[in-house]
Amino acid sequence: MHITLLDLLRCPFCGGRLTLEDNAALTRTGDEVDTGVVWCECCAFPVVGGIPVMRADDTTRRAIHQLEAGDHAEALATMLDVGDERRADFDALLARGAAATYQDAIAVLSPDPEGTYFVYRFSDPTFVMADAVLRALAQAPGAYAGRVLDICGGSGHLTRTLCALRPDHEVVLADMFFWKLWLARTITAPRCQPVCCDGNQPLPFARGSFPAVVLSDAFPYIWQKRMLAEEMMRVAGDDGLVVMPHLHSSLGENFSAGMTLTPESYRNLFLALEPRLFADQALLTQAIEGRGLDLSRPQSPEELGHEPSFTLIATRQSRVFRHYEPLSPGLVAGVLRVNPLYEVTRRGWATELTLRFPNEEYAEEFGECRRYLPDTLTLDVDLTGPLADAGALSRIDDLRRRRVLLDVPTRYCGGADRAATGS
Ligand SMILES: C[S@@+](CC[C@H](N)C(=O)[O-])C[C@H]1O[C@@H](n2cnc3c(N)ncnc32)[C@H](O)[C@@H]1O
Numbered sequence: 500m501h502i503t504l505l506d507l508l509r510c511p512f513c514g515g516r517l518t519l520e521d522n523a524a525l526t527r528t529g530d531e532v533d534t535g536v537v538w539c540e541c542c543a544f545p546v547v548g549g550i551p552v553m554r555a556d557d558t559t560r561r562a563i564h565q566l567e568a569g570d571h572a573e574a575l576a577t578m579l580d581v582g583d584e585r586r587a588d589f590d591a592l593l594a595r596g597a598a599a600t601y602q603d604a605i606a607v608l609s610p611d612p613e614g615t616y617f618v619y620r621f622s623d624p625t626f627v628m629a630d631a632v633l634r635a636l637a638q639a640p641g642a643y644a645g646r647v648l649d650i651c652g653g654s655g656h657l658t659r660t661l662c663a664l665r666p667d668h669e670v671v672l673a674d675m676f677f678w679k680l681w682l683a684r685t686i687t688a689p690r691c692q693p694v695c696c697d698g699n700q701p702l703p704f705a706r707g708s709f710p711a712v713v714l715s716d717a718f719p720y721i722w723q724k725r726m727l728a729e730e731m732m733r734v735a736g737d738d739g740l741v742v743m744p745h746l747h748s749s750l751g752e753n754f755s756a757g758m759t760l761t762p763e764s765y766r767n768l769f770l771a772l773e774p775r776l777f778a779d780q781a782l783l784t785q786a787i788e789g790r791g792l793d794l795s796r797p798q799s800p801e802e803l804g805h806e807p808s809f810t811l812i813a814t815r816q817s818r819v820f821r822h823y824e825p826l827s828p829g830l831v832a833g834v835l836r837v838n839p840l841y842e843v844t845r846r847g848w849a850t851e852l853t854l855r856f857p858n859e860e861y862a863e864e865f866g867e868c869r870r871y872l873p874d875t876l877t878l879d880v881d882l883t884g885p886l887a888d889a890g891a892l893s894r895i896d897d898l899r900r901r902r903v904l905l906d907v908p909t910r911y912c913g914g915a916d917r918a919a920t921g922s
């Protein structure tokens with residue numbers, strides 16, 4: 500936690516400012532606080548692994564006691580919920596240091612369908628669509644004009660996009676689950692400022708702190724929708740931008756749908772910021788076809804009809820709603836690797852790729868990725884070596900657009916045999 504985050508943080512319960520306690524819990528390097536306790540007039544909250552945890556429950560109280568006893572490793576284990584059974588595996592993971600990948604960490608911290616969703620998140624259709632929306636909006640003058648908040652941001656896949664789009668701005672990632680934030684800070688989006696908080700409670704931030712607020716693929720899981728909508732608009736301010744890719748509609752069919760509403764009801768929650776709606780299917784098609792994104796023609800709830808999901812963009816900056824030109828994939832922020840959905844076989848100097856879904860459920864939910872990921876592909880390059888020659892470069896752009904090659908964090912997946920070059 501950078502010390503300046505304290506200027507933005509507010510207690511979710513009393514709304515008060517937070518003070519950092521100078522006691523045995525505190526460890527800091529310059530302006531970065533690694534562990535400590537912050538307090539307001541009503542509560543104390545732990546900072547563990549550089550992450551302020553703005554929740555008041557038995558787990559956070561235990562972590563505070565452990566921190567104050569100088570037991571920082573135990574406080575981390577408490578917040579990561581690696582109890583007795585998983586503790587040995589977690590210690591082994593930590594002992595591997597930078598050799599342990601995101602995939603390895605998920606195997607310990609979330610060995611379930613949610614973990615699978617996160618591991619393959621960089622190429623699933625809802626990510627491809629949401630990523631395209633965020634990249635398009637970055638072209639609008641004034642969009643993401645300051646700090647950005649990614650609420651319910653999971654382990655930071657889209658936060659990584661936001662960090663790359665706005666390298667000079669602070670990007671705050673908020674989620675209820677500490678382990679997701681810890682992975683984001685450690686691997687997925689190391690530059691972001693994570694804050695652990697519950698979206699069913701008032702957001703722990705000062706009014707108007709974030710000119711842009713993103714919430715992707717999560718709003719239906721929130722019970723207190725009315726409050727969260729008001730809270731998102733409070734922290735965004737009157738001139739702010741709220742972007743909500745992939746809202747499940749109660750009028751359509753969705754996997755893991757959550758507590759859905761009709762398009763009209765979602766829209767009504769954000770009326771104060773003049774929301775517009777766009778069918779996800781059309782946005783995905785435009786993202787796949789690489790012909791830019793048309794945000795000039797929003798759809799009414801009636802026009803959306805039984806579309807399973809849609810994207811809501813709310814802002815009074817009407818110039819945001821226009822057609823956006825396609826963007827090139829851009830500089831590689833991490834390393835290029837073969838999408839982990841592919842089995843990679845060497846054939847001399849060529850490489851054969853075969854699409855293999857992790858399980859049937861994944862194939863059923865995200866199979867639409869076959870619109871851009873070919874079932875098999877033979878590349879006349881050796882993917883174990885550097886792809887630096889000019890002839891290969893144009894192909895690399897195409898393979899990146901199709902998500903066959905992914906720009907992932909250095910420690911994300913695979914072994915050296917799957918590494919291509921970064922830049
Ligand atoms: C399907 S994931 C989407 C993650 C990320 N926004 C993305 O698009 O990659 C839903 C996320 O919502 C978070 N979430 C669910 N309920 C929450 C709550 N009450 N407060 C904060 N986050 C919550 C989950 O922890 C999870 O990370």
Ligand SMILES: [Zn+2]
Pocket residue numbers: 510511512513514515539540541542
């Ligand atoms: Zn308080």
